[in-house]
Amino acid sequence: MELLEGQLVEMSPIYPPHASTVTRLGRLFERRVGERVLVRSQQPLTLIDQSSEPEPDIALCTLHADAAEFDRRHPYPHEVLLVCEVSDATLAFDRKQKLNTYARAAIQEYWIVNLPERPLEVYRTPAPSGKRFVYLQSLRVKPGESIAPAALPDCEVDPALFLPQ
Helix, strand or coil, rough: CCCCCCCECCCCCEEEEEEEEHHHHHHHHHHCCCCEEEEEECCCCCHHHEEEECCEEEEEEECCCCCCCHHHCCCCCHEEEEEEEEEEEHHHHHHHHHHHHHCCCCCCCEEEEEEECEEEEEEEEEEECCCCCEEEEEEEEECCCCCCCCCCCCEEHHHCCCCCC
16 A cells, blocks of 8 residues: 555555566666665655655655664655656556656656556656646657666666566
8 A cells, every 4th residue: 555645545466577677777776876865665755745655666865964864754755866666557557646646746757667568758847737747858768778867867777777578
């Protein structure tokens, strides 16, 4: 279960391709960002204004001078550099509800690792759009291409490095 916009949402079971992708992506980011960023895997974020505590597959967060800060609480949106969801059975939910939730919370960058279709979907620059929130920029990155998180331009990754064979 995870809390999204005041509602408890049942999470799908984690199947082997999903689990292995999360593991490879987390390890790849840990190697690329070193000690500059905290790589969190399947841990809650607190999106204060929405009564939401999603548990993204990967989140890259800023480090605090006070190393014990995240012992007391989960990261807030302004501390999140990137959120990644590995998506198979939940693709429609991740593209709509989760995208809206992350954009409303001003998460600057949201990636969906699209397992069925294989591209990496990249969403940047959140903004309101009527009653919903959207990302103004969206890209599809195929295996063999590279992209870096906007906040970490020296951290290029190729989806071929973390997608299942």
